[in-house]
Amino acid sequence: MGVRYLGAEVQRMEDPRLLTGHGRYVDDIKLEGMLHAAFLRSSQAHAKIHSIDITAASDLVGVHRVFTLADLGVNYQKPMNQLYPAPVIEQNKTQYPLAKDEVCYVGETIAVVIADSRAIAEDALALINVEYKTLPAVIDVRTALEEGSPLAHSDTESNLMGKMRSKFGDIEDAFNKADHVFSAGFMQHRGGCHSMETRGVIARDDPWGDGLTIWTSAQSPYLIRRALANWLGEPEEKIRVIAPDVGGGFGPKAGFYPEEIVIPLVARIMERPVKWIEDRQEHFVSTTTQRDQYWDLEVACNVDGKILGLRGKVTHENGAYIPYGILLPNSSLTPLPGAYSIPAIDVGVDIIFTNTVPNSPVRGAGRPCGIYAVERMVQVVSRKLGIDPAVVRRRNYVRPEQMPYETGAKLRGGDPVVYDSGDYEALLDKVLELSDYESFKDRQIAARKEGRFLGIGISSCIEDTGMGPYEGTTVRVDASGKVIVKTGAASQGQGHHTMISMIVADNLGVKPEDIIFESADTAKFPHGIGAIGSRIAANVAPSAFDAASKVREKAIKLAAEILETAEADLDIESGIVRVNGAPDVSISLGELAVKLTPPSSTRVPTGFEPLLEATSFEGSAGSPIASGSNVAEVEVDNGTGEVKVLRYSVAHDCGIMINPMIVHGQIVGGVVHGIGNALFERMIYDKQGQPLTMNYGEYLLPLASEMPRIDVTHMETPSPLNSLGVKGAGEGGTIPAAAAVIAAIENALEEFSVEIDYYPVDPQYLLGLIDSSIDSKSSSRLS
């Protein structure tokens, strides 16, 4: 067995199709007799619905039918199911697929029009008359628990959804014995996914045949199948969910949406396929976003910068409903204490309803927030004590000899957080070298003489990747010798086809182009989990490796019998089993497959099971912990408040890299998401709950012209938790980025003693901080 592909920069097998316009995204699918849907969405943040008049809309030429909740059928007058039940959810609020009598955010689905075309369906939306009684809305999460605050749901007594806490070590002792205690408060805002492909669903029902088939732009097709089956009270086997090509996901496409109930139901009722494609305006109001967290922290440290403890409180904006359990607040706490050995932590989070779109993880979920919080406090220690931020980090890192290092925190499933491998200080050294950190002071002084303000910032992170339980793979050789590889893992651009094919090709001895790859279709593989939390590589790579190994063993064993030679003398190359030293004696994998799928009246060779096939669910024995250190170098225009990221350097460790080109793409793309969080992306609601940033002129995404070149270097510390030593790489670029950029901005403005307590750092805010420093007035957005 020769390793030719693992670790090589293999060009992606997905690409020729996508480059020539032959991708197959949901909206590219056209079915015979298909109708088109458009949703009427709430224009109010909080209101009772008195009446919905659909008469005029129903009468429009080209409209087939208009549905409200009542029209879906007597069995379906119920709210959606909770995907991730948890004891801390004190008020389990999920929405109805179409509103019943109360709407709790702008964008909530109220009715759906089914018509010959999308254009006609949209025309009809304007003819539906909803009579609302406006209710007070709660928007500012900071006042949402005060007495007399409006309530996000009229049938509740409090906006508190639940509380969580991460507590370990002797926190009182840490704060009692520390030389210093410093505090900081800050707001973190993360926007939406803004995948370039919006969401979309097509459903077709064949009651006497295949049942329901649903094409949806999603990260977790099996989760949708299960959720829909549960909600409908029907067997999973009669529901097929396919995620075809998906144009980006980044978290919000990993859930289960009202449209994924409504479109299948109306397709069934109409007895015709129905398509709904979200438009960009709908994306702004109906696709889940991450939004606001307010952190108030205290750090206990000694004079040398050694951190002894961290405590405080987080106020987490949940939006109006809980489609997604507590994944987001939970993953905000579990990364504490970051890359550092902090013996005691006590941080609690209040999870609070507001009348805004429900929230969900966006790339990194809560991890970027948790890491930002730790890195912020490291910056505070560095600044207060006047110690170089790199030195403070060196004095606090978890060291390689401490691995496996149990932090004291718990993962969502209750397992302890254990750092399995890595060398965080070595990563820091690498990124300091890559970024010319040592000579930065010279650059800064030279620029300052020209009236320019340069700054540099460091951020380190850990990331729990590869959460279980598994992501299985089947490998089968067919009679033609082609290798069919099937998995439940759905891709939204991460290159799973290439990555998995490389592993199978190496292990089985075939060419990647002889692999037929099928994924993200519940009819093709029995069960999968989903592309979330940088989990695919660390789960599917081991299962693909194992399944291919088993097929190889079976092929070698059978070939040895047929060729009458010892197994040890056989090797497989390009799909042919050959005898070492006798190249003319061979049998192809296709011929072996035929022996195991013989025609009638013949036998499968004695001692062999039918099919040249194996399935594996091998994954990782715990979460492999990836790590990284980043350095951002920025220039701040103190006249306009504009921040330019001049350089950005990354040292990252995701264990053994299967395809370094794909890893590089994940890291660079991830960093840009983080820079977007730090400087640009902000979903703004007014006090009545009306969204104000509703297009890409108002909601700013990172553009090529604003992004720096990003330099990346890698360390490969193999994870001991899986057979290939891999760790996830999907979010490690995003997680530390905002902290690096914001530390760099503060560094650039050191002479103004600017303390950033809010991101995204827009020019207006930054100018306010500079001016207030000059005038010695506070202009914090938090006050």
Add this chain to the structure above:
Amino acid sequence: MPDIREIQVSVNGEDHSAKVETRTSLGDFLRQNLGLTGTHLGCEHGVCGACTVILDGEAVRSCLMLAVQANGHEVTTVEGLAGEEGELHPLQEAFWKHHGLQCGFCTPGMLTSLVAFLRDNPNPSERDIREAISGNICRCTGYQGIVDATLEAAKVMQGRV
């Protein structure tokens, strides 16, 4: 009643005669009437650039243009960039080599925008390229692979590699 007009338009070198509603965008016409689903609609308000096609040599947003406005014009979509035998355009080759795409959704608009750009700017700098695609949003790549691919494609197209 919908206002319907007949239009003649050449797409990827093929003449089409079609009846379209006047309110139909060029993007919807290409996708729905002609089945050319390589052109993607990302924002439908002219910012993201995914729907970019080449009209008489210029990059235009097919979401901001009506199909009737294309009457009598020549359109090239992403499906028309590769050679007759299916050989990839040098820019497509370079995108493949430099990992200039992940999910692939913005890719058609990136390619069409850059093909038009490279015709007018055969020897661009990195900064030029970044400005040229500042009206095309990619949410996956961080743009770096796209920029590197374009720098290389420019060299290949000039016969400098």
